[in-house]
Structure formats: structure tokens, C-alpha cells
Amino acid sequence: MYDCIEAIKQKRIKKIEKETFLVSEKHILKARNGDEYVGLKLKDRSGIIDAKIWNNLLHLKDRFEAGDFVKITGESNFYNDNWQVIIKDIEKIDEKDVDKKAFLPSTSKNLDQLQNELFGLIDSIKHPGLKKLLEEIFTDEVFFERFIHAPAAKSMHHAYVGGLLEHTVSVGKIALSLTKEYKDIDRDMLISCALLHDIGKVYELDPMTFNYTTEGKLIGHIIIGYTIVQNKLEKLNVSEDTKINLLHCILAHHGEYEYGSPKKPKTKEAILINLIDMLDSRMEPVLNAKIDENTGWSDMIRIIGKSIYAPKKQKELL
Known part of the structure; x- marks a missing residue:
């Protein structure tokens, strides 16, 4: 259920008969000959795919908007090295008829375990001011409920429910391990920043479409997160040097x-947080890339700008 896009990209589906998708983007565009068409991005739990409505626009283009769940009839098509859907019919459906938890892609990791690891990292902080800061932010029930279900990005990395929690914990664990290797690093500062660096993404990305919110477009997660932390720090007994370094x-x-x-x-x-963040955000899509069973090559991985070669391991002949 809800894995039509993966099936299209694996060339298992040509004809699409009333399959359910989320419209993550909708644009009225013009072709080279001047004719209008509708360009879409469709989403299900298995991925994102481009789609187009070329015909019957007067009847179809106003039936739905971005953010709506729809049922689509059409055909898949391979164009310019990418799969797309050519839509023949589309109808909006009530979101109550969609199992949202099953529809959206989710982390394969255990959410309870990730939360335990997050609070384990917080408990390890010795600096009283930084520990209090982390506790105040991550024990806010409204914020934390959004945080544990948020994606870490629109599409580049950890772009799934629980992705932000997974990425945050991963960056925190890598930071902890590197403090043992690099002795002249402020351990508590590094781990605190690891856990706080992306918290603004809770408000930058829509939790359903993964599109950027108005706040995300106009301000961005870095400044949103900076503001959250700065406002909390003003109420805590933390030295000016600690505040400036963390911010x-x-x-x-x-x-x-x-x-x-x-x-x-x-x-x-x-410097170290930047490198760790870069490492984790690039390795997640690499490690989870879909590999063609016949060639051993993946599709293009956008965040690194290349495909990777990862053939199935074969047992050595005895």
C-alpha cells in the first residue's frame, strides 16, 4: 500500500489505475509551443515523482491543490533520465480516507530508542547551564511532539517522518565519539550544538508535504533555531562566552x-559540527540508495551529485 512510486521507478507499473498520492507541488506552466499544462510533484511513502497534466486542463486543473490527497489514473513515462506520470484523470479524496501514518515515509529506526539515546546524550552533559537549556527545549511537549515526527529535509537527506530525530541523534553520537579522539574540544559545547543545530526545521518544513513553510522560506531553520536558543539562554545563568560560542x-x-x-x-x-553534519547528511542517502540488481549502480544521489556502485556481495566460490 502507498508504494506506487517505487513500483513505477522499478518499471513494474506502466498503467496507473486510481492510485493514491499526495500532491506536494502544483504549478501552471507553459510548454514551448505556448500551451498551458499542469506540472506536479506527487508523493507517497516510497518517494517523490514528477507528473504532468497535458489534456483536459479546463476540467482537471481546479479539482485539487498542493497538499491534497488525490486518486490518479494515467501512465508512467521515462523522460530525460527520470520517471514521470502522465495524468489522464485526477480526483481529490478526503484525507480521512488515507492512513497518514502508513502513507508517509518513516525512519526505519525505533522511535523510542532514538528518544532514549537523545535524552541519554542530554544527561551526559556536565555543564549545568547547557544541560538546563537542553532539558527546557526538549521537554516542551508541544515542541517535542513536532520534533520527533519532523523530517530533516525536503528531499536531500533523512526526508521522512522521524528523520530530524534520527539525524540529530546520529550527529550527537558522532560528536560524542570524536570528543574521545580530539581531546582539546569542549565536549559539552560540541554535544549541545549537535542536538540543537537543526531544531529550527520543526518550523521550517511542513510535516505532511515536507515543503518549506512560509516561515521556512522567509527566515530559514538556522535563524529560527538560533532565535529559539537565544530566547532560552536569556533566562538561564550561562556565561556570555558560552552563549556566544553556542550561538x-x-x-x-x-x-x-x-x-x-x-x-x-x-x-x-x-568547524567540527559542520563536518559531522555534512558527513551524516551525505551518508544517509548513500547508505539507503536503491541499487539496480542487474548493474550494481544506483540512481543519481542528489546531495553528492553522482551515482554509486554497490553490487550485491557474492559468496566466494569454495
Whole structure:
């Protein structure tokens, strides 16, 4: 159920008969000849795919909007090295008729275990001010409910329910392990920043479509997260140096201006968080890439800009 997109990309489905999708994007576009068409992005738990409505626009284009669940009849088509859906009929359906938990892609990891690991990392913090900060943020019930179900990105990495929690815990665990290797690192500062660096994504991304919210588009998760932490720090007994260093780590975790970073990392902890974040965000899609059983090659992995070769391991002949 709800895995039609994967089946299309694996060339198992040509004709699509009343399959359920979420419309994550809808655009009225013009073809080269000047004719209008509707360009869509469709989503189910197995992925995202482009779709187009070329014919019968007057009848079909106003039946639905972005964010709606729809049933579609049409055909799959391979064009410009990508699979797409050519829609012949589309109808909006009531979201109450969709099992949302089954529809959206979710982390394969155990949510309870991830939460335990998160709070284990918080409990390991010795600095009283930083520990209090983390506790106040992650024990806020409304925030935490959104946090544990949020994706970490729209599509690049950890783009599934629970993805933000999974990515945060992974960055935290890597940070902890590296403090044992690099002795001249402020352990509590590094782990605190690891757990806080992406909290703004709770408000940057829509939890259903994974599209950017208005707040996400206009402000972005780095400044949203910075503001959350700054407001909490003002009420805590934390030294000015600790405040500045932590806020710098959050502002600089994307590393470069061209990647949306307001500041470049200029402390040891900020440099290391940037590298850890980069490592985890790139390895997740690499490790979870779909590999063609015949060729051993994956599709293009957008975040690294290349395909990878990973043939199935074969037992050596005796």
C-alpha cells in the first residue's frame, strides 16, 4: 500500500489505475509551443515523482491543490533520465480516507530508542547551564511532539517522518565519539550544538508535504533555531562566552555562505559540527540508495551529485 512510486521507478507499473498520492507541488506552466499544462510533484511513502497534466486542463486543473490527497489514473513515462506520470484523470479524496501514518515515509529506526539515546546524550552533559537549556527545549511537549515526527529535509537527506530525530541523534553520537579522539574540544559545547543545530526545521518544513513553510522560506531553520536558543539562554545563568560560542555553532553549521550559512565556522567546535553534519547528511542517502540488481549502480544521489556502485556481495566460490 502507498508504494506506487517505487513500483513505477522499478518499471513494474506502466498503467496507473486510481492510485493514491499526495500532491506536494502544483504549478501552471507553459510548454514551448505556448500551451498551458499542469506540472506536479506527487508523493507517497516510497518517494517523490514528477507528473504532468497535458489534456483536459479546463476540467482537471481546479479539482485539487498542493497538499491534497488525490486518486490518479494515467501512465508512467521515462523522460530525460527520470520517471514521470502522465495524468489522464485526477480526483481529490478526503484525507480521512488515507492512513497518514502508513502513507508517509518513516525512519526505519525505533522511535523510542532514538528518544532514549537523545535524552541519554542530554544527561551526559556536565555543564549545568547547557544541560538546563537542553532539558527546557526538549521537554516542551508541544515542541517535542513536532520534533520527533519532523523530517530533516525536503528531499536531500533523512526526508521522512522521524528523520530530524534520527539525524540529530546520529550527529550527537558522532560528536560524542570524536570528543574521545580530539581531546582539546569542549565536549559539552560540541554535544549541545549537535542536538540543537537543526531544531529550527520543526518550523521550517511542513510535516505532511515536507515543503518549506512560509516561515521556512522567509527566515530559514538556522535563524529560527538560533532565535529559539537565544530566547532560552536569556533566562538561564550561562556565561556570555558560552552563549556566544553556542550561538556561533548554530549559525555556522552549514559551513559556507553559498550553503546558506550566516557565518563561517571560526571555533574548533563549530568547524567540527559542520563536518559531522555534512558527513551524516551525505551518508544517509548513500547508505539507503536503491541499487539496480542487474548493474550494481544506483540512481543519481542528489546531495553528492553522482551515482554509486554497490553490487550485491557474492559468496566466494569454495
